[in-house]
Amino acid sequence: MGLLTGAGMMQASTQGRGKEMGEDRMAQLEEVAERPVLDLSDVHAPIVVEAVDVLRPVANKYVVRVRSRDGAEGFAVGNELHFGALYPILQQRIAPAIIGRDVRYWEECLHDIFLHRSNYKLQGLAFWLPLATLEFAVLDLLGRVSERAVPDMVGGFVRKGVGLYYAHNDRDRTAEDSVRRMRRNVERTGAKAVKFKVGGRMSRNADSLPGRTEAIIPLAREVLGAEMTLYADSNGSYDVAEAIRVGRLLEGQRVAFFEEPVPFDRFADTKSVADALDIPIAGGEQDASSYNLQWSLALDALQVVQPDLFYFGGLVRSIRVARMAAAVGRDCTPHISGAGMGFLYVLHFAAAVSNAGPHQEFKGVAEDIPWECSTSSLRPENGVVQVPTGPGWGIELDPQWIAQAKVLGPI
Numbered sequence: 001m002g003l004l005t006g007a008g009m010m011q012a013s014t015q016g017r018g019k020e021m022g023e024d025r026m027a028q029l030e031e032v033a034e035r036p037v038l039d040l041s042d043v044h045a046p047i048v049v050e051a052v053d054v055l056r057p058v059a060n061k062y063v064v065r066v067r068s069r070d071g072a073e074g075f076a077v078g079n080e081l082h083f084g085a086l087y088p089i090l091q092q093r094i095a096p097a098i099i100g101r102d103v104r105y106w107e108e109c110l111h112d113i114f115l116h117r118s119n120y121k122l123q124g125l126a127f128w129l130p131l132a133t134l135e136f137a138v139l140d141l142l143g144r145v146s147e148r149a150v151p152d153m154v155g156g157f158v159r160k161g162v163g164l165y166y167a168h169n170d171r172d173r174t175a176e177d178s179v180r181r182m183r184r185n186v187e188r189t190g191a192k193a194v195k196f197k198v199g200g201r202m203s204r205n206a207d208s209l210p211g212r213t214e215a216i217i218p219l220a221r222e223v224l225g226a227e228m229t230l231y232a233d234s235n236g237s238y239d240v241a242e243a244i245r246v247g248r249l250l251e252g253q254r255v256a257f258f259e260e261p262v263p264f265d266r267f268a269d270t271k272s273v274a275d276a277l278d279i280p281i282a283g284g285e286q287d288a289s290s291y292n293l294q295w296s297l298a299l300d301a302l303q304v305v306q307p308d309l310f311y312f313g314g315l316v317r318s319i320r321v322a323r324m325a326a327a328v329g330r331d332c333t334p335h336i337s338g339a340g341m342g343f344l345y346v347l348h349f350a351a352a353v354s355n356a357g358p359h360q361e362f363k364g365v366a367e368d369i370p371w372e373c374s375t376s377s378l379r380p381e382n383g384v385v386q387v388p389t390g391p392g393w394g395i396e397l398d399p400q401w402i403a404q405a406k407v408l409g410p411i
């Protein structure tokens with residue numbers, strides 16, 4: 001059997017030449033993805049993990065704290081949509097694998113965690129999200145100990161100001177109401193790009209409201225103007241034929257990408273849509289498998305790849321995807337779910353990755369988490385947010401808020 005499986009084999013069996021090209025690219029991307037991401041070679045003292053704690057400062061807010069034997073600490077704020085249900089996986093299946101480990105060699109730890117107690121059998125959001133949260137705390141620890149910002153541990157800053165796009169996610173509003181809200185947000189933030197929903201969300205071609213998709217595409221262009229970058233997301237609403245029809249409407253208004261035109265795990269269908277259209281196809285937010293994204297890039301099924309920094313398992317794995325995308329000349333623009341501090345992690349990704357794309361998804365930063373940042377307001381000015389440059393993620397959580405937090409015991 002060759003390197004291609006599943007959808008890849010189907011593609012390969014119908015196109016001999018495509019098979020060779022795909023296999024060459026698969027091997028090339030494999031090699032790119034295996035290169036080390038973290039470089040702490042000039043940090044000479046071990047940074048050994050003594051404890052991993054899950055803290056709950058208030059209801060439905062979670063913080064992971066990693067403490068070293070030397071008493072240094074790193075923090076990460078959990079994803080509010082899922083971490084409350086998934087932290088037992090961190091406690092039972094992930095944290096035990098790194099107690100006593102020197103996390104200067106985090107990439108080795110990642111692989112060992114994947115094998116620990118056959119954790120690979122859990123692969124999916126439920127495994128990668130708690131691991132990502134732990135990684136964010138580990139990176140904070142490494143940055144604080146080595147006194148450098150996260151981008152300086154993964155190759156250095158390529159930019160310090162990150163352009164954002166505003167995502168309007170409410171497809172139950174009429175086209176007119178949606179566009180009105182997008183315009184208001186653009187006026188408030190200075191965003192130079194917006195994303196709006198088309199279709200009904202995994203809806204087998206049904207629209208969310210009758211005629212909304214046909215209405216919103218030209219209206220967004222008309223109201224937001226010729227200069228605005230527009231993106232559209234169908235959340236897997238269509239079959240191939242309908243996705244191609246809607247994709248042509250998007251092309252007619254110069255929409256810059258079409259996200260998840262078909263259900264996300266229909267890889268060959270996604271490729272069929274991409275082959276038929278000129279508009280770049282975006283996707284990857286649901287993916288847990290690096291191999292799936294490798295295949296999608298190698299076969300040119302996706303022209304913009306969008307791993308979710310939490311769902312996909314953190315910064316290091318996502319940077320590997322970005323490097324694979326760069327090798328085929330594509331952008332890797334991460335997805336981020338919910339508010340919380342997710343955008344902080346996206347900012348650092350975009351600061352360190354040259355092909356992060358021109359605009360990052362912005363859903364705001366948490367106003368109900370007591371953080372301070374001396375190097376950035378973390379708020380958009382003229383559509384750009386400055387990346388914090390202090391150690392680790394460059395923010396400080398209120399020590400009182402942490403000190404009074406409940407430490408959650410194993411379940």
Ligand SMILES: [Mg+2]
Pocket residue numbers: 233235259260285
């Ligand atoms: Mg999406």
